[in-house]
Amino acid sequence: MPAQFDxxxxxxxxxxxxxxxxxxxxxLKTAVVEKLPNHGGTCVNVGCIPSKALLHxxxxxxxxxxxxxxxxxxxxxxxxSLEKLMAHKAQTxxxxxxxxxxxxxxxxxxxxxxxxxIAGAGKVVVTxxxxxxxxxxxxxxxxxxxxxxxxxxxVNVEFDEKAxxxxxxxxxxxxxxxxxxxxxxxxxxxxxxxxxxxLGAEVTVxxxxxxxxxxxxxxxAKQFQRLLTKQGFTFKxxxxxxxxxxxxxxxxxxxxxxKGGKAETIEADVxxxxxxxxxxxxxxxxxxxGIEVDxxxxxxxxxxxxxxxxxxxxxxxVVAGPMLAxxxxxxxxxxAEIIAGQAGHVNYDVIPGVVYTSPEVAAVGKTEEExxxxxxxxxxxxxxxxANGRARSMLQTEGLVKVLADxxxxxxxxxxxxxxxxxxxxxxxxVLMEFGGSSEDLARTCHAHPTMSEAVKEAAxxxxxxxxxx
Ligand code: FAD
Ligand code: NAI
Numbered sequence: 001m002p003a004q005f006d007x008x009x010x011x012x013x014x015x016x017x018x019x020x021x022x023x024x025x026x027x028l029k030t031a032v033v034e035k036l037p038n039h040g041g042t043c044v045n046v047g048c049i050p051s052k053a054l055l056h057x058x059x060x061x062x063x064x065x066x067x068x069x070x071x072x073x074x075x076x077x078x079x080x081s082l083e084k085l086m087a088h089k090a091q092t093x094x095x096x097x098x099x100x101x102x103x104x105x106x107x108x109x110x111x112x113x114x115x116x117x118i119a120g121a122g123k124v125v126v127t128x129x130x131x132x133x134x135x136x137x138x139x140x141x142x143x144x145x146x147x148x149x150x151x152x153x154x155v156n157v158e159f160d161e162k163a164x165x166x167x168x169x170x171x172x173x174x175x176x177x178x179x180x181x182x183x184x185x186x187x188x189x190x191x192x193x194x195x196x197x198x199l200g201a202e203v204t205v206x207x208x209x210x211x212x213x214x215x216x217x218x219x220x221a222k223q224f225q226r227l228l229t230k231q232g233f234t235f236k237x238x239x240x241x242x243x244x245x246x247x248x249x250x251x252x253x254x255x256x257x258x259k260g261g262k263a264e265t266i267e268a269d270v271x272x273x274x275x276x277x278x279x280x281x282x283x284x285x286x287x288x289x290g291i292e293v294d295x296x297x298x299x300x301x302x303x304x305x306x307x308x309x310x311x312x313x314x315x316x317x318v319v320a321g322p323m324l325a326x327x328x329x330x331x332x333x334x335x336a337e338i339i340a341g342q343a344g345h346v347n348y349d350v351i352p353g354v355v356y357t358s359p360e361v362a363a364v365g366k367t368e369e370e371x372x373x374x375x376x377x378x379x380x381x382x383x384x385x386x387a388n389g390r391a392r393s394m395l396q397t398e399g400l401v402k403v404l405a406d407x408x409x410x411x412x413x414x415x416x417x418x419x420x421x422x423x424x425x426x427x428x429x430x431v432l433m434e435f436g437g438s439s440e441d442l443a444r445t446c447h448a449h450p451t452m453s454e455a456v457k458e459a460a461x462x463x464x465x466x467x468x469x470x
Pocket of ligand 1: 010011012013014016033034035036039040041042043044046047048049114116117144145146147167168188280282283284317318323324325327328
């Protein structure tokens with residue numbers, strides 16, 4: 001019997017749904033299997049989208065409280081309705097979910113509701129919520145099952161999503177906690193910590209490393225930490241968390257200095273544990289299907305995103321690489337193209353990362369630390385937003401742009417931005433790097449005035465000569 005489908009994608013997060021749409025657009029007969037009622041995965045339902053709704057709303061609230069008066073706008077009695085804020089979040093998610101339902105229909109993608117299990121090459125068994133099973137036959141299978149909360153290795157944390165929460169609970173707290181302790185000074189900790197800090201919580205971040213945002217450029221991370229401290233954050237760095245426990249009124253966190261010393265316990269109304277995520281492959285039947293995983297449980301793939309079993313591919317959080325929605329999407333597109341016989345490819349050197357705090361942090365390419373470690377000689381150009389006219393007009397003068405370019409060839413190797421709108425500005429650097437551009441290319445490109453982006457041009461200029469405005 002011929003296979004029913006050309007491609008069956010298991011999981012409809014940003015990796016899976018994008019892969020399915022692209023495959024359908026390329027003329028492949030495509031189906032998806034999703035175990036949850038909504039498409040969109042972590043990103044749309046409990047990740048990128050709801051967190052950005054809360055970040056935007058609370059940033060506006062903070063602006064109204066702290067900056068409006070400086071701009072000459074007099075407002076009084078600014079207050080927040082947590083209920084309405086959460087309604088805005090829910091509506092944003094709903095609109096995105098509806099959009100995905102529409103796209104599935106528009107592209108004639110067959111949707112199977114249930115948990116997908118790979119019963120060998122070309123066979124996916126779908127178990128519906130009522131326990132009924134059906135087998136779907138396909139030429140190709142794409143695993144896009146994403147990730148789940150990792151917890152703290154070696155520490156038993158009992159999440160009740162009320163006093164001890166994952167990011168999912170932290171997106172839906174019923175009231176503003178007086179004290180919020182965040183375990184992990186990574187992206188989730190700082191974004192969701194910002195949401196609740198702006199709403200009035202006293203936020204303490206306990207981080208194992210001696211820096212926040214480990215992996216980001218060290219200079220940028222340090223300046224960012226200073227800005228967050230000004231916003232009221234308290235940081236306990238170089239601190240290893242050894243226990244998270246429920247107490248009468250909330251929860252407590254015990255940690256000890258990584259370098260040795262006395263343990264300390266702090267009490268909180270709510271503890272958010274944000275210590276990373278791990279691949280999710282439960283119930284997929286990887287072992288029976290003979291699909292290999294690495295030492296961290298990630299599905300092993302080659303550079304064409306193929307697993308060791310012919311006709312089975314894997315993309316997104318479930319494979320190695322940064323756990324980012326847009327990385328998952330790029331891989332989804334690449335796999336669809338590869339299956340359709342085209343030259344699908346992901347450029348892992350140019351995947352931007354954005355932290356949607358205030359100000360934002362954005363980066364693409366290598367950090368100074370990475371270049372030093374790799375023994376690559378480079379030039380650095382920097383430009384502070386305090387010297388940018390548009391930034392002054394908006395009272396958004398915090399932060400800087402930093403451009404790293406190869407010393408010999410001037411090719412841009414990394415761009416790091418701390419500042420208002422960094423997450424939008426980073427893309428001119430990404431496009432430049434995709435085309436192998438130099439810092440001189442960037443510096444000689446006319447930028448509209450007055451814009452924050454002029455700081456990017458000036459930082460590029462500073463790598464090989466002198467900026468004009470500082
Ligand atoms: P997922 O989105 O996790 O989707 C996997 C899907 O597979 C799910 O729908 C799941 O139900 C389904 N599934 C799993 N197993 C099966 C099975 N056996 N059968 C059927 N279905 C199955 N990234 C960014 O780039 N920008 C951000 O701003 C950002 N913010 C985030 C904020 C938070 C709070 C969190 C937690 C994450 C955030 N991320 C962000 C990360 C982003 O959400 C992930 O990188 C992205 O969702 C990964 O996409 P994916 O398709 O690989 O997996
Ligand atoms: P993360 O990896 O960004 O940060 C986790 C932090 O916890 C690290 O700094 C780590 O050193 C620390 N940590 C680990 N164990 C610890 C311990 N025992 N004690 C103290 N600290 C400890 O992971 P996070 O924030 O949970 O995010 C998960 C994923 O979601 C990330 O990979 C990220 O890419 C993605 N994400 C992306 C966003 C974005 O792009 N804006 C937003 C939110 C999440």
